[in-house]
Amino acid sequence: MTSKYTPLKDHDTPVKVLFTGYLCTVGVGYLFALIQILFTHGMADGKFGLSVDDIVYSYYGNRSGTVLEQQLNGAMKENAPEQERFAIMQWARDGADFDSYKDDGIEKIIETRCVMCHNESASGGVPNFTKFDTLKEYAKQDEGATFASLTRVSHIHLFGISFIFMFVGLIFSFAETTSTKLKCIAVGMPYVFLIADILSWWLTKIHPMFAWLVILAGMGMAASFLYMWAISLVEMWLFKPVFVSGLGMHYLQWRDNLKSDENKARLDKASVLFNGTAKQLERLAKLGLEKWSSTVWPFIKSLIKK
Template sequence: MTQKPIVLKELTPPIKVLFTGYLCTVGIGYMFALIQILFTHGMADGKFGLSVDDIVYSYYGNRSGTVLEQQLNGAMKENAPEQERFKIMEWVRSGADAYDYKDDGIEKIVQTRCVMCHNKDATSLPNFTTLEGLKPYTAQDTGATFASLTRVSHVHMFGISFIFMFVGLIFSFSETTTNQYKCIAIGMPYVFLVADILSWWLTKIDPVFAWLVILAGMGMATSFIFMWVISLLEMWLFTTVFVNRLDSSYLKWRDSSEPSAVDQLWSLAKTLPSKLRPLAVTATEQWSKHVWPLVRGLFKK
């Protein structure tokens, strides 16, 4: 006897409440994570809103200035008046001398404006209670360190993958999406997560990869939102949305025996190598007969 599959709309109310509570909680958490990105990475260039420059400054750094200057013109801009920020930057550009640190009043500004957050009790922030703690940040801004990337990478890998595992598990009980599309939707967040973290390291090496950070983040968010929305709709509004509102046309399309767009693309991908092989052979022959002798002749000259 074939066991009837579990579907979201037929779950008992306690399970629905459990799943809904989890989805709503991680959804709110995801929203706050995006807001946090806007107020950290999004302020790296001194302007609100995430841009490619923000990504470059965060991971590769702004090699035209120091870390302290970039922070004072970026994320920390609102924490001190312009006159005090300029005074600190002037001290940094003059060589960040230890004697001038006290004589020019820099220590007083730092103690007043910075130490409230940057102290020995703030484990995730540098300690600015002493000049020794501040001094490393007067050097050239090279972005995130490899040590910090290592720490953040493994935390994100472990933490976010668990979120996607449970969201994907709930979504796997949906019935308005074919198994093929469900596999894609469940697998894509992990692909984008790895791509996102890999892009941090690549951007640290070369700023050209900053676009990959944004694209991977967008892909991860899109996958999450798709599974999140479908799961909640099926649990609570299945008849309203998928039957009455769509007049069952979506379900008919889902159950159609016609090959889907993904099927067609996959079939094309499987036949593509056999179609390209003759072209590759011809191109190789032409290269050997005509192009390579010409190139070799140029080198001999």
């Protein structure tokens, strides 16, 4: 049967260079995005490295302190000495009074340490601390990301990242070592995880128990991207050493063996077993959902009200 598409390894060299240039560029961009997350969200609890607490503080907030205190102990920790950071935090805890702002030297600290970035010409949602009223807003209880900022970031991510996955998926669709079914899953999963990731931000803003969903969705999105990215590059430039005479050869042999009658019968039995297990899990899930709605969630709401 004639192939309906040109495999990656058979494309003209200029096309492969074009595809490779794009994949390498977005790969580096993805890496820097992960680094940026480590230095922003990853510092929310004052410790380097992404954790559930970081996610909670970023979206739900650290309700035990002010926004200024949270930032000065987190991402902004290295921008001022401890004594000055403590003075700002103490001022915020004491009510962020304008007279104290002038008399206790807080204004001078802000001008020296903060205004270089937090000024009227700053972009990307950076607050303008040359205005006292703006600064005072950040001296209130830390409630995490605002709904306005979530709306702005959500639509940027949905539009921008969708285009990245569209082109990566388009290149990957020319792969020949991956079955059509697996291609469909690999191409579609990034969009599922992207929507789950954005949705999890909003859910975590409402309740911190959804912080795990942010991490899981991000990991799923990264895994999908990495799989398509790696397969595409390997097939373009390393097809023979990997899939003809290398480890990939064993995978292709295994894939072809699955098409034999004997293995089809085994797969049919496995499919029946899987479907039976899935039905049992579905029943358990419904039972768990009923218990959650009738018992667990009311209990959690009662704790929140307290």
